[in-house]
Amino acid sequence: MTKNWQTMLLALAMAIFTWFLVTGREVVETWVDMPVVMTNPPEGMIIEDGLVDKLQVRLRGPKGLVGNLANQNLTYPLDVSHLKIGKQVVDIDSSKLPLTSTYEIIEVKPNRLKLTVDRRITKMISLEAAWAGKLHPDYKLQEVVVSPDLVEIRGPETMLRKIGKAKVVMHEDFPDEVPRNWVEDVGLELPEEVEASPSQVRVEGFFGPKTREIWVKLPLDMELPDGFRAKVGQDYVRLLIEGPISLFRNNEYRKAMSAAVVFGPETVAGSFDLDYDVVLPDGCRLVKKNPETIKTTIKKK
Template sequence: MLRNWQYRLMALALALACWYIVTGREKVQTVVEMPVEVVGARPDMLVLGGMADKIAVRVRGPRALVRRLEERRPAYSLDLSGLEPGETTIPFEAENVPLSMALEVVAIDPPGVTLTADRLMERELPVRPVWTGAPGKDYELVAATALPAEVRVRGPMAAVSKLEELATREVAVNATGQGEHVVRAELDLPRGLSAEPSAVRVAVEFAVKRKSIWLKLPVRVLPETLEGVDASPSTVQVRALVPLPLARAQDLAEQCMAYVLPPSGLEPGTHQMPVRIKLPDGCTLEKVAPETLEVRVKKK
């Protein structure tokens, strides 16, 4: 076997060369779909439109290599490092198609992409709660706030820079009576924007309605065991801010009191003293007429 080994090796090389020449002449064409893989994307840029998910590459070459290519399905790397705001046209280059040298790129469809891009912008924006509901005829809205009151919005500069606030999606507050009622609400985000957090709590506070009314109250001298002391005039006019349910009560005046409280050891004679008013819970004193009374202390 070792005799004339040089001739045997030469025969093997010639056989391989002949096989390569024969098979290499048998060239075929095919279309291979390749996914588009983005590389070099800048963190401060956003692609808004125009991106291709895949391309169709027409390839010509030896049948065996073309078959292997169809099985492998390589990806095309699209470099976005030079992307700027606005529209940018980037061609698909044949030399960037990942093929062996024995294969030839005949055509690429589409030949390129025209991308629309903008700079990425982040801002803190206040949240405006949007809600529906009714607390009842005797109650009114005191405050409607979002918790948190601000969120961080992220998106294209052209869209984010125009915003002054973000509204929530409309939520129903099914509650009656006074107090604070809290519900969860999603943010009503324009398309292409994101926010952190994407939902907030809407706190709606109701309070009882009040009305201003006048009351005529008799003046009492306290303590009632005190003898020889009286006040003039014997009645005062009181204006108070009263909750509506209480304002409708027929015994409201009986729940209020106007009085003077002379100090112990007060000398006989006439003295000017302020009138004091006691009102039920939830009422606010607005005015008293007169504000001072004549308190007469009789001689014993």
């Protein structure tokens, strides 16, 4: 009885061993996802398009071993040290798959990568400031300034090559009251892939009234010192003045204008070409006088 028991135990052990042997040698096919990991990247290199997160590998191998692949952290090392700027095709090298010769590689998806490669660089660019908005029709933009006027940008080299300057636009409406100046912090107009330092700059716009030039005829005044009398070659002058167009819409501005012959502190008798003073309304400037001087004859009373 004892011998029969030992014989039965041995037979069971051999059956189990045979089952494991047969099962282990059974060949099956399966798909395995294998993440792609870049190795040896040059400094600043970026892959803008074409890089996949993982490969799909179809393989054949022993059933027992294939079943354990899911528990292993298998990755495909993609060596990018040789890549150049631009578009290029990189073949997937199945010999670099982290699998032993026990497995037969049947198919890899994708089997090649069409990569668009670039490099991140920095450069300094100048800024161009502008203003956009509604403005009272009697006013105009005189100047727009930006501070700082140079910024550092960072991004793909192929894109930065095309950027020599950037625009910053201040958007503000002044349909009624127009300030002399207006200041805002404004962001740069750049592609999304490009970063700027600083990302915002100070923009200041200066505004002023629209002006035009007109000729004005004025009577000539004189204030002689006591004891003298004078005769002038003409009793009026013509002035070319520049001023706000809104001021010239009626003749009220003339009330704030005058022209008067200038007599020195030591007036003496004789004939002279004398200068004359001009008073103008606020916001106006003298462009030209006609005549420049007044022929004057001075006599004692």
